[in-house]
Amino acid sequence: MREPLLLPPPATSKPTAMAILASLVVVVVALLLHFAASPISKPTYHDLFLSLSDNSTAARHLRALTLRPHVASSAADAAVAAYVLSALSALPAHSASYGVLLSFPVRRSLSLAPSPSAPAAPFDLVQEVYPGDPYAAAAAEAIPTFHAFAASGAVAGPVAYANYGRVEDFEALVSLGVNLTGAVVLARYGKIYRGDIVRNAQDAGAAATVIYTDAKDYGGGAAGKPFPEGPWMPPSGVQIGSTYRGLGDPTTPGWACATGAGDGDGGECERWSVAEVAASGLVPGIPSLPVSARDGEAIHRTIGGRMAPDEWQGEEGSPVYRLGPGPGILNLTYMGNETIATIQNVFAVIEGKEEPDRFVLLGNHRDAWTFGAVDPNSGTAALLELAQRLWKLQKRGWTPRRTIVLCSWDAEEYGLIGSTEWVEENREMLSSRAVAYLNVDSAVAGPGFYSYATPQLDELIIDASKKVQDPDNSSQTLYESWIGSGNSPTIGRLGGGGTDFAAFVQHVGVPSVDIAFGEGYPVYHSLYDDFMWMEKFGDPMFHRHVAAASIWGLVALRLADDEILPFDYVSYALELQESTREIQHDVLGTPVSFSPLFKSIRELKSAATEINAEKKALEREIWGIKLEKNPLKVRELNDRLMMAERAFTDREGLCGRQWYKHLIYGPSQHNDYGSKSFPGIDDAIDEAKKSNASESWRFVQHEVYRVARAVTRASLVLKGKFT
Incomplete structure (x- = not known):
């Protein structure tokens, strides 16, 4: 071992007044230059x-x-x-x-017969222009009421009422002995995405779906005044919308197809065929149409059978809602053009x-x-x-x-x-x-x-x-x-x-x-x-x-x-902790352990606290003046703050829904509008509860580990260090 070099002790003389004054001059000049370069602050x-x-x-x-x-x-x-x-x-x-790929209506019709032997009366499927409407001429350009990407077809069947068309609504119908095979399901808008309503009806055996805007939800009740006198939906108003359950162009799932000059059709691009899109399960396999509150009420009057539960009923003054199916018969035809x-x-x-x-x-x-x-x-x-x-x-x-x-x-x-x-x-x-x-x-x-x-x-x-x-x-x-x-x-x-x-x-x-x-x-x-x-x-x-x-x-x-990004991951960790407690409570008594996830969240909270301390250390002041920061250090810290969110994604995506990469936030499997924390875990729990098989609960545990690994990755990004 080399002998250490002994240096003489440092001089102990005090700084002179001239040296202090020179230092102050340097500081003042630096501040003047700083403010000269930034005449107006951010x-x-x-x-x-x-x-x-x-x-x-x-x-x-x-x-x-x-x-x-x-x-x-x-x-x-x-x-x-x-x-x-x-x-x-x-x-x-x-x-x-x-x-x-977009979807447009070519032909649509809907008619209602009060019984199988009675003649059918057609609905006009038109939203009425009110007297004095300043946009009456332009309204004629509006696309006909339809559901984008609905399946083309012609269907006739008895009507059955399914409330908001949620999974739990169809489960209730099964428990009440209502057979939906071959029926035309009538459901009302208001709780879940329309594409999920149609998918749920299809899964229940329905031949078609009609979705209406119930006056209870959109008409303002008995005292509600329809537009233009009030803000509420007029009786002929119809909610148009898509039933596609994917994101992005259906023919290019996961990649884009930009057009070049003159390439109005997308140019040379790999695409799925319309048949492959249909086989993906992301578009409905049965036809559907949206209708107005007035038309929905007319259909309700032809439905018999058991009375619907109180919470399924309409507003006061509406006909009594019954479950069916029948005796009313709906004839629905829809022909679409996907192009x-x-x-x-x-x-x-x-x-x-x-x-x-x-x-x-x-x-x-x-x-x-x-x-x-x-x-x-x-x-x-x-x-x-x-x-x-x-x-x-x-x-x-x-x-x-x-x-x-x-x-x-x-x-x-x-x-x-x-x-x-x-x-x-x-x-x-x-x-x-x-x-x-x-x-x-x-x-x-x-x-x-x-x-x-x-x-x-x-x-x-x-x-x-x-x-x-x-x-x-x-x-x-x-x-x-x-x-x-x-x-x-x-x-x-x-x-x-x-x-x-x-x-x-x-x-x-x-x-x-x-x-x-x-x-x-x-x-x-x-x-x-x-x-x-x-x-x-x-x-x-x-x-x-x-x-x-x-x-x-x-x-x-x-x-x-802001020189340093205003991100705070401590609150993120606290929320994940609370979400984990909630989902853990949902599976009490099962063999699933959430300890790996709780451990990774504690690590995330620690890393978030550390990076917050780093931010404060960089934001030093002398006499109320912020000191210049090391730009490389600022850049490196900002990159960690920016990239930590990426770590919550997984290249494999959610099981069965690979496009969705984020393991913390994603849509509910049964409602595209709904937000779920830990969507992969939630999906696995749903399946495990249905089968109650040991293998399904092992898969829930696998999903817990996946999320725990993602949270750990985010902690490592915030720390900016290899393991």
């Missing part, structure tokens, strides 16, 4: 963003966006895309096209200065089944108003630290097709460079602020809500109204598949947010979702549109401008 720009709001801009955009019905790939949809492209062109903007059509996504990019290769994405879909004033163009109007504010900030010298991308998606209504195709095409870029995705679909449907997020973004949303005025009470902030009941703010999770965040969260693992004002609205997906409904009932002063753009933009600015 928070000041954020305050300026909030002050630039303009409700007249949002109203003007919404009116222009909703002049005509604009279903995906239609000429009117292309015109709306051109409008959005023009409105974003100052940033600048571009579009990307895809050739995808490759071109859709367009539109983008605007504001390039970041310090980290141009890190992306904060904001998205809203543009296509609508009819006029789409609420769904989705209240969100499009908010996006364009937000974009105008960002452009004004740029004119005053602001540039974001990271790149901001504004996204206008097409064909969302058919199955999140536009956003999913783009995510699949850009999966590797998004996996390595996307900071977060911020979604708004129906930005404004009424009062009340609702938010959903992956948990590390909760505090960011709460902080933003403290700076945005409540559009319905100018004396308080959104946060103050949010907690007005004395409760903590409730932020939902992003496990459902109802809108465009799904591909980002559930396929790639990008931290995401979804926000809205109002929760549901009566004229959803009907002819009456027009500018007049919004102006009279949804947002008469367009203050909610402004508030939506404000909180959406403020969250984006924080993510784009």
Whole structure:
């Protein structure tokens, strides 16, 4: 061993006054240079963003966006895309096209006979234009009422009533001895995704499905006034929608098919045939149609048999609902056309200065089944108003630290097709460079602020809500109204598949947010979702549109401008812990152990606490002045915060649903709109309860281990160290 080198002791002389003064001069000069380089601070720009709001801009955009019905790939949809492209062109903007399978009605009919021997009377299947409707001429362009991707066919059978068409509703019918084989199931909208209603009816042996908008749910009850006198669905109103249970183009599952110049059909691209799509089980195998409350009530009057349970009944004054089947007979014919059509996504990019290769994405879909004033163009109007504010900030010298991308998606209504195709095409870029995705679909449907997020973004949303005025009470902030009941703010999770965040969260693992004002609205997906409904009932002063753009933009600015990303994984760990306790309680008395998952969650909490301490250590101050940080250290720490969400995904995906990669958040197997924590574990438990076989409970244990491994991976990413 080499002998250590002995150094002389250091000098003990004290620093001179001149040396101290020189040090102070260096510090002052450094501070002056710092402030000279940043004449306006980022928070000041954020305050300026909030002050630039303009409700007249949002109203003007919404009116222009909703002049005509604009279903995906239609000429009117292309015109709306051109409008959005023009409105974003100052940033600048571009579009990307895809050739995808869409579904359109060719022929449909529905007739009802009160008994097998009686003549059948046809339904007109038309949504009525009310007297004085300013959009009466444009309403003639609306697509006929139908279910996209419904199976073509002609069916006649006795009617049976299945409430909301949930799994538990069909189980109740079985327990009551109601045989649905060959029947036409009548179900009402309101609880689960329509595609799951049709799938459940098919599994029960039904030959076809008719889904109606019950006045109890959409008509406002006995005192409810239908549009245009009130906000409620008129008796002839029909909810159109898709029954496709997948995401993205059905013919390119897991990959994209972008069109080139002149490639209106998608060009040379590997595709499934329509027959292969049908065999996938993601589209129904039986025909279906949506009908109005008035038509649904007429069908109910012909159903006999046992009286339906009290909770299955309609509003006061409705006919008594019975289960059937029969004696009423429904004759249903539907012929559809599934064809490759071109859709367009539109983008605007504001390039970041310090980290141009890190992306904060904001998205809203543009296509609508009819006029789409609420769904989705209240969100499009908010996006364009937000974009105008960002452009004004740029004119005053602001540039974001990271790149901001504004996204206008097409064909969302058919199955999140536009956003999913783009995510699949850009999966590797998004996996390595996307900071977060911020979604708004129906930005404004009424009062009340609702938010959903992956948990590390909760505090960011709460902080933003403290700076945005409540559009319905100018004396308080959104946060103050949010907690007005004395409760903590409730932020939902992003496990459902109802809108465009799904591909980002559930396929790639990008931290995401979804926000809205109002929760549901009566004229959803009907002819009456027009500018007049919004102006009279949804947002008469367009203050909610402004508030939506404000909180959406403020969250984006924080993510784009904060030197250290405002992510907090401690709350994530605490929520996973609580979710695990809940699912553990569901399987008490079984051989399943959740100890591996609890252990991995404790590790995640420890890693999250450690990285929070690292963040504080980097944010040092002297005399209230923040010191410059080591940029490489900041970058490395931000990458760990950004990438931890990816670790919750698994390349194999959920069992039987491989496209869904996220093991923490995913849709319910029986309701695409529903959000489930630990969807793989939940699916396995459902199957194990049905069979109660030891092998099925071993598979539940396997799923627990899979999630535990994913949580452990997230901990390692946060720590930034190999094992």
